[in-house]
Amino acid sequence: MEYNFRDIEQKWQKTWAAEKTYHVEIDEQKNKFYVLNMFPYPSGAGLHVGHPLGYIASDIYARYKRQCGYNVLNPMGYDAYGLPAEQYAIQTGQHPAVTTETNIKRYREQLDKIGFSFDWDREVRTCDPKYYHWTQWAFEQMFNHFYCKKCEKAQPISKLIKKFETEGSACTAHLAQSEELHFTADEWKQMSEVEKQQVLMNYRIAYLGETMVNWCPKLGTVLANDEVVDGVSERGGYPVVQKKMKQWCLRVSAYAQRLLDGLDKIDWTDSLKETQRNWIGRSEGTEMQFSVKDSDVKFTIFTTRADTIFGVTFMVLAPESELVQQLTTEAQKAEVNAYLDATKKRTERERIADRRVTGVFTGAYAINPFTGDEIPVWVSDYVLAGYGTGAIMAVPAHDSRDYAFARHFDLPIVPLIEGADVSEESFDAKEGTVMNSPADGKQTLNGFTLNGLSVKEAIAATKKFVTENNLGRVKVNFRLRDAIFSRQRYWGEPFPVYYKDGMPQMVPEACLPLELPEVTKFLPTETGEPPLGNATRWAWDTEANCVTDNSRIDNKTVFPLELSTMPGFAGSSAYYLRYMDPANDTALVGKQADEYWQNVDLYIGGSEHATGHLIYSRFWDKFLFDLGVSCKDEPFQKLVNQGMIQGRSNFVYRIKDTNTFVSLGLKDQYDTTPIHVDVNIVHNDVLDVEAFKQWRPEYATAEFVLEDGKYVCGWAIEKMSKSMYNVVNPDMIVEKYGADTLRLYEMFLGPINQSKPWDSNGIDGCFRFLRKTWNLFYPKNGEWAVTDAEPTKENLKTLHKLIKKVSEDIEVFSYNTSIPAFMIAVGELAQQKCTSRAVLEQVVALLAPFAPHIAEELWHTLGHTTTVCDAEWPKYDEQYLKEDTQTLSISFNGKTRFTLDFPADATKEAIQEAALTSEQAQKHLEGKQVVKVIVVPGRIVNIVVK
Numbered sequence: 041m042e043y044n045f046r047d048i049e050q051k052w053q054k055t056w057a058a059e060k061t062y063h064v065e066i067d068e069q070k071n072k073f074y075v076l077n078m079f080p081y082p083s084g085a086g087l088h089v090g091h092p093l094g095y096i097a098s099d100i101y102a103r104y105k106r107q108c109g110y111n112v113l114n115p116m117g118y119d120a121y122g123l124p125a126e127q128y129a130i131q132t133g134q135h136p137a138v139t140t141e142t143n144i145k146r147y148r149e150q151l152d153k154i155g156f157s158f159d160w161d162r163e164v165r166t167c168d169p170k171y172y173h174w175t176q177w178a179f180e181q182m183f184n185h186f187y188c189k190k191c192e193k194a195q196p197i198s199k200l201i202k203k204f205e206t207e208g209s210a211c212t213a214h215l216a217q218s219e220e221l222h223f224t225a226d227e228w229k230q231m232s233e234v235e236k237q238q239v240l241m242n243y244r245i246a247y248l249g250e251t252m253v254n255w256c257p258k259l260g261t262v263l264a265n266d267e268v269v270d271g272v273s274e275r276g277g278y279p280v281v282q283k284k285m286k287q288w289c290l291r292v293s294a295y296a297q298r299l300l301d302g303l304d305k306i307d308w309t310d311s312l313k314e315t316q317r318n319w320i321g322r323s324e325g326t327e328m329q330f331s332v333k334d335s336d337v338k339f340t341i342f343t344t345r346a347d348t349i350f351g352v353t354f355m356v357l358a359p360e361s362e363l364v365q366q367l368t369t370e371a372q373k374a375e376v377n378a379y380l381d382a383t384k385k386r387t388e389r390e391r392i393a394d395r396r397v398t399g400v401f402t403g404a405y406a407i408n409p410f411t412g413d414e415i416p417v418w419v420s421d422y423v424l425a426g427y428g429t430g431a432i433m434a435v436p437a438h439d440s441r442d443y444a445f446a447r448h449f450d451l452p453i454v455p456l457i458e459g460a461d462v463s464e465e466s467f468d469a470k471e472g473t474v475m476n477s478p479a480d481g482k483q484t485l486n487g488f489t490l491n492g493l494s495v496k497e498a499i500a501a502t503k504k505f506v507t508e509n510n511l512g513r514v515k516v517n518f519r520l521r522d523a524i525f526s527r528q529r530y531w532g533e534p535f536p537v538y539y540k541d542g543m544p545q546m547v548p549e550a551c552l553p554l555e556l557p558e559v560t561k562f563l564p565t566e567t568g569e570p571p572l573g574n575a576t577r578w579a580w581d582t583e584a585n586c587v588t589d590n591s592r593i594d595n596k597t598v599f600p601l602e603l604s605t606m607p608g609f610a611g612s613s614a615y616y617l618r619y620m621d622p623a624n625d626t627a628l629v630g631k632q633a634d635e636y637w638q639n640v641d642l643y644i645g646g647s648e649h650a651t652g653h654l655i656y657s658r659f660w661d662k663f664l665f666d667l668g669v670s671c672k673d674e675p676f677q678k679l680v681n682q683g684m685i686q687g688r689s690n691f692v693y694r695i696k697d698t699n700t701f702v703s704l705g706l707k708d709q710y711d712t713t714p715i716h717v718d719v720n721i722v723h724n725d726v727l728d729v730e731a732f733k734q735w736r737p738e739y740a741t742a743e744f745v746l747e748d749g750k751y752v753c754g755w756a757i758e759k760m761s762k763s764m765y766n767v768v769n770p771d772m773i774v775e776k777y778g779a780d781t782l783r784l785y786e787m788f789l790g791p792i793n794q795s796k797p798w799d800s801n802g803i804d805g806c807f808r809f810l811r812k813t814w815n816l817f818y819p820k821n822g823e824w825a826v827t828d829a830e831p832t833k834e835n836l837k838t839l840h841k842l843i844k845k846v847s848e849d850i851e852v853f854s855y856n857t858s859i860p861a862f863m864i865a866v867g868e869l870a871q872q873k874c875t876s877r878a879v880l881e882q883v884v885a886l887l888a889p890f891a892p893h894i895a896e897e898l899w900h901t902l903g904h905t906t907t908v909c910d911a912e913w914p915k916y917d918e919q920y921l922k923e924d925t926q927t928l929s930i931s932f933n934g935k936t937r938f939t940l941d942f943p944a945d946a947t948k949e950a951i952q953e954a955a956l957t958s959e960q961a962q963k964h965l966e967g968k969q970v971v972k973v974i975v976v977p978g979r980i981v982n983i984v985v986k
Contacts, residue, residue, distance in 0.1 A: 041822050043814035045778030049893040053152060061907050062114070062157045066636045070111035074637050075102040076616055076676075078645030078653070079164075081119045082143035084128065087150045089768045089786065089798055090685035090760050094644045096783050097682060097792045097853060099156050101642060103889035104850050106157075107913040113637055114157055115619040117164035118144050119612050121605075123259070123267070123275050126531040126571075129562045136531040136562070140167060150770060155779045155892050157909065162622045166533070166611030173553035174618060174628040175610050176536040178660065179525075180546045181667060182246035187294035190214035194245060194666040201240070204228040216294030218242045218249060237543040245291045245663065246525070248544060252360050252425060253524055254387055255283035260564035260571075261528040262287065264607065264652070265389045281384040282360065287526040288535065288604065292659045296320050296518040298673070299658055307678040309793075312650055319651040321519025326503050327429070328512035330355065332367060333405040333414055339363050342428035342517050346506060347474065347490055347498035351435040353452040355406045355417045356399070356445070359383040360425035367417055369403030376400050376419060383421045391421045395441075397448040409511050410484050420445060426521045457495065474498045485509070523656060525607060530562045530571035532605030538580035540599050551585050554601075572603040609653055613660035616640050616675055628664075634671050643676040646684075654679075680853060683795040684759075685786070687766030690722045691715060691754040692732070695745075699738075702745040704752040710745075717753060718765040720772060724801045727751040757797040768798055780891035781807045787855035787890065809863050810894055813887065816869055816880060817898055826902065831876040836920040838868045839879050843916035846886050855890070862887065877902065885911040930955055931982040932964045940981075948975040955981045 056062065075098050080091065102114040118140075125136040125143075144165070151158070164171050185194040203211040208224040221242055223231075231239070241247045254263040258278035267273060268280045300320050303313045325344035332338065341355070357363050359380050368376045379400040386394075399420035406415045415433075422441050423432050436446035437455040446453050456474055474490040488505055490498040506512045526535075536547040536554045547554050557575040565573035572578060581588040583597050592598045614628065621633035639661075645653075657675050665673040692701045693712040702710050704725075721731035729751055733740050744751050758764050773782045784806040790796035819825050831839070842865040849858040865883070874880065881902055888895035888908045899908035923944050928951065929936045938960045942951050952973045955961060961983070968985040975981050 041818045041824075043811050043818075043894070045780065045810070045893070046775075048897045049153075049155065049774075049779050052893050052896045053155060055896075056907075057152075059907075060161070061909060062159050063161050064111060064113055064159050066633065067111045068636070070109065072113065072637055073102075073105040073110040073642075074113045074616075074640045075105070075642045076114075076619070076640045076644070077116065078643070078649065079117045079119050079612070079615065080147065081122050081124070082140060082147045083124060084139065084143050085762065085767075086143075086146050087770055088760055089770050089773065089782070092151075092154055092770060092782075093685055093786050093792070094646075094682035095151070095156060096154070096786050097680070097855065098642065098644045100783075100787070100855060100889040101850065101853070102157055103892065103909060104913065106909055107885065107888065107911055109912075112157075113162075113619065114159060115162040115164075115622075116151070116156070116158040116160065117162075117615065117619070118147070118166070119608065120144065120165045120167040121532045121611055122608055123261075123529065123531075126529055126562055127259075127275055129531070137167065153771065153774050153779055154782060157892070162619050164615055164618050164622060166615070167531075169553040169555045170625070171615075171618065172533040172611060174614070175533050175606065176547075176552050176554060177549065177628065178614060178664070179246055179606070179610075180536055180549060180552075182290060182663060183244055183544075183546055185245050185663075185666075186243040187216035187245055187291060188214060189216060189294070192298060194663055197240060197244060200243060201236075204239075212243070215243055216245075216291055218247070234541050234543055245294065247289055247291065248286055249289045249522070250284055251287055251289060251522075251524055252282050252388075253285050253287060254280050255285065256280045260568075262524060262526060264524075264609075265387055268387045268389075271385050271387070271390065279385065280387065282386070283384070284360065287524050288606075290523040290525050290656075290659070292523045292655070293518060293520050295659050295662050296322065296520045297516075298662055299520070299655065302658060302662070302674050306674050306676065308676075309679075309681070312647065312679065312681065315650045316655065319520060319655065321427070321517075323517050323519075325515060325517060326506055326512055327515050328409060328433075328506055330406040330409060330415075330433070332417070333407060335367075335404070337363070337366055339406075339431050340429045340512070341431045341433050342515065343433060345435070345438070345499065346502040346512075347495065348435040348438055348456055349408065349410050349433070349502065350484075350490070351437050351454045351456045352408060352415055352433040353436060353446065353454060354434045355415050356420050356423045356432050356434050356442075357402070357417060358423040358425040358430040359419055359421055361419075361430040363431060364402065364419055367402045367404035372401060372403035376402060379419060386421065388424055388426070391424065395444070397422075397444050399445060399449065410488060416451075418445075418449075427519050428517055520655075523609075523659075525610070526604040527607045528564065528570035528603075529605050530556075530559060532556075532607065533610050534572070534605055535602035537602040538582075538599040539602070540595070544602070545599070547580060548585055554587070556605075557587070570603040570605070572601075572605070578603075609656045612653055613657045614664065616643075616657075617661075617664070617670060628669060634669070639670075639672040639674060640676045641678060643679045644682055645679075647681040680793065682792050683790075685789065686757050686795055686797045687760035687764060687768075688719065688797050688799045689756050689758045689764050689766040690717050690719050690725065690727075691756070692717045692727065692751070693754065698743075699741055700743045700745065701751065703747040703750070704754050705747045706745055707754075714754060716763075716765045719768060719800070722753050725753050725755060727753050760798065766798075768800065773800075773803065777803060777807045778810070778893070780810055780893050784809070784859055784890055788859045790856050792853045792855060806859070809859075809866065810891060812870060813862075813866050813883075814894065814898075816866065816874070816883075817901070824901070825875050826877050826880055827875045829876050831874070831879045832872065833920075834872050835869065835874045835876055835879045838865050838872070838874075839882060839914075840916040840920040841865070842886060843882070843914045844921065847913070847916065850889070859890070862890075882914040884908065885914055926978055928955075928978075929980045930958075930961065931980060933984060934982060936980075937964055948977065951975050951977070951981060955983065 077095050077098050102112050106112045120140050125140050128139055129136045184197050186197055186200050188195050206225055208228055209221050254268050256263050256273045256278050259273055263273055272278055273280055300322055323344045325342055326346040327340050327342050329338050329340050399418050402417045404417045406417050408415055434442040436442040436453045474493050503514050534554050534556050537544045557578050559571055559574040561574055562571050564570055577589050578601050579588050579590050579593045579598050580601050581598050593600055617629045620637040621629040624630050661670050661675040662673050664670040691714040693707040693714055694701050695710045695712055718735055721728045729744055733742055760767055785803045817826055842861055845861040846858045884895050884898045896908045925941045926944050927939050927941050930938050930940055952975055971984040971986055973983050
């Protein structure tokens with residue numbers, strides 16, 4: 041019987057679906073294992089071969105753990121909201137729901153062809169109201185909670201209101217808040233309802249706040265940092281500017297310390313943890329207040345090195361700081377405003393990465409609180425409004441960016457460490473003795489000086505002095521910002537919010553989900569409102585508790601609903617919990633399901649999500665943990681980042697001003713232009729010239745200069761992209777070679793965590809391996825060859841080497857080395873003419889996670905009636921791995937002459953005697969005297985002669 045992969049794969053895919061082989065329920069008799077992939081956005085282009093890489097890797101591990109006896113949860117769904125579908129809707133008029141549904145069907149067909157063990161009964165879609173019900177619910181919970189730093193936990197806002205009634209703002213010292221407020225209990229009681237709501241907004245975990253955003257006027261929406269590239273939108277290439285807007289925000293910063301501490305509890309790579317630590321950016325330092333010359337204005341700076349106060353030669357404000365307009369003199373106003381306009385076109389991420397020096401003088405001077413010196417105040421985009429206070433004291437002798445700024449604008453540089461040169465080596469000098477304090481010998485406040493102290497002593501002394509003299513306070517700061525949670529788009533989760541007297545109110549929990557309304561067009565309104573402003577039925581009736589027509593808005597019982605929608609990360613922040621209990625209509629996740637599945641044991645996805653999705657998911661989970669909804673305060677225990685599969689592009693070479701194409705080896709004889717060609721009409725770098733003529737109309741009359749009768753293409757490794765015609769559709773690989781071959785080859789390309797190029801030239805090897813495996817069971821005469829014969833010693837040695845290698849490789853995701861081990865083992869078993877069921881059955885069980893279709897077929901042909909997915913994972917026995925003999929090189933005066941086999945347990949003396957008396961040794965010993973013999977067991981025998 042031939043290996044007919046098409047029939048085999050179609051047969052078992054239908055069987056698995058009909059028998060619900062991958063459906064999973066809670067089973068208290070088994071240990072659980074939760075495998076999860078970062079779920080895909082279903083684009084119209086469908087999958088290319090790079091997309092399944094992580095899915096195949098996780099599927100192998102999920103199948104392996106199931107065979108090891110675990111109850112494995114391996115779900116899949118779709119991150120179905122997003123800007124691409126909305127932009128397509130704007131261009132074509134087709135509703136995003138329609139295109140999204142079409143794209144999901146296409147994705148599902150492609151995924152099913154590859155044979156994944158997903159439990160599709162648990163599928164979630166972020167655009168499904170049954171799903172975003174719980175995103176809206178979580179948002180309402182965040183709105184109705186504040187964060188207490190003392191107990192490090194979210195608390196109900198009702199608890200804070202009771203505190204205000206008896207203590208006023210005195211209870212807020214340990215709360216996460218937008219700004220410090222001061223009021224008594226009586227003043228609180230006298231406030232109007234609107235005033236009370238304004239105060240509470242300062243503490244809510246979900247709050248409305250003024251914040252700088254990436255605003256794209258052409259798209260009419262706020263963009264996330266990763267949606268902006270070089271000052272333009274990634275989607276469409278439209279200009280993006282920095283703009284202050286009132287937006288919904290999530291107080292992620294309140295959880296900064298817990299997010300930092302949690303990294304010690306999880307099994308992530310050191311590089312990924314370090315990325316998160318840097319993003320969270322914890323720093324201990326001092327806040328100090330500076331007065332402005334000839335003004336009542338005072339402003340605060342944060343510094344981790346308060347001891348450098350005597351080296352301050354200028355101050356810098358972030359362009360977004362409100363202080364800029366307050367401090368800028370009339371003479372400097374035009375120059376400052378021009379600089380601010382230019383800065384609006386750059387995102388914070390670009391400003392952090394860019395080392396160019398730019399800035400402008402405000403005309404104002406601050407007063408050094410220690411020396412009374414007048415210090416010029418500048419504006420520069422290397423200072424960010426969201427970190428610290430948006431203002432810094434610049435010490436160019438001990439900070440690289442301050443140094444570059446001072447050199448560029450010819451500002452003073454004052455070293456503070458004895459013997460320190462003003463160079464990059466001394467910028468972070470934390471050892472040595474402090475000198476020049478103050479630099480010019482002036483009298484300082486209370487005669488305070490740091491001269492002669494070590495840097496560590498100077499930092500401590502300055503902190504103490506600042507605190508005791510009310511010049512500031514010691515503070516821990518974090519770089520982590522609150523998340524901007526509003527998007528001025530249509531295709532996203534609606535906020536369950538209506539507005540009464542200008543203040544947000546939550547739609548009653550019992551009325552969720554608040555479903556996305558129909559609109560006449562998907563663009564912003566003519567007055568600049570978000571697309572939901574086009575909805576005619578988007579108002580909330582507080583008496584009937586339902587959505588009603590806008591015409592009924594009277595701001596008494598019927599109120600306008602929020603027009604913005606939630607961002608993409610809203611739906612992906614807690615989806616792992618919903619997978620545990622997807623049909624539950626009374627809770628995000630039920631108690632039993634949460635306590636059984638707990639959290640994700642293995643999460644696989646791209647490293648590009650390190651500072652976005654992974655931060656937000658961890659924050660979201662910690663909040664739900666505070667509410668008792670999640671039983672684990674870390675969502676993803678182990679995380680593996682898969683690398684990228686790059687494209688292998690092919691080129692043809694057109695002779696200039698002709699329609700003639702010359703083969704690679706002859707191109708240097710002509711004046712040619714390289715042109716990307718569709719890799720799907722190239723095989724082993726040889727062009728299918730007839731397919732090329734049919735590919736594009738302009739090539740229908742193409743002529744070719746061949747070499748050896750073939751047209752050989754050039755090649756390069758590039759990003760897989762439609763514009764480079766190097767996108768390989770997995771459907772084509774499955775059709776030609778089968779899903780099992782695709783799965784094996786993607787893992788064979790290289791380590792899972794590294795990027796590697798796709799090269800269709802090598803896929804034949806994996807296909808030939810599967811045919812060789814098939815031929816162990818069906819030799820070339822096509823008859824079933826498996827017998828109950830006892831395995832030979834060689835059979836068992838080959839088998840147990842394979843079990844050991846594959847078991848160890850799977851545990852460390854070294855799939856690329858497992859596949860060669862399979863190839864070697866199958867080759868050895870074929871040479872041994874192995875037909876033993878006891879051996880071949882275990883080979884099938886080992887192969888099942890990698891190539892499930894062929895394994896299932898062979899498993900059932902071997903007589904099993906249950907799925908190979910439940911075949912017990914084989915265990916190796918060390919006794920079969922022991923070598924009976926050892927082969928040693930025999931050298932004379934260090935030069936190897938031949939090899940000899942010895943018993944594995946032979947003594948040094950026995951080895952020496954056998955080597956000296958062997959027939960091969962005699963010609964090398966003739967006429968010579970043996971000086972000594974060196975025996976290294978397991979390696980070599982060296983006979984020294986003279």
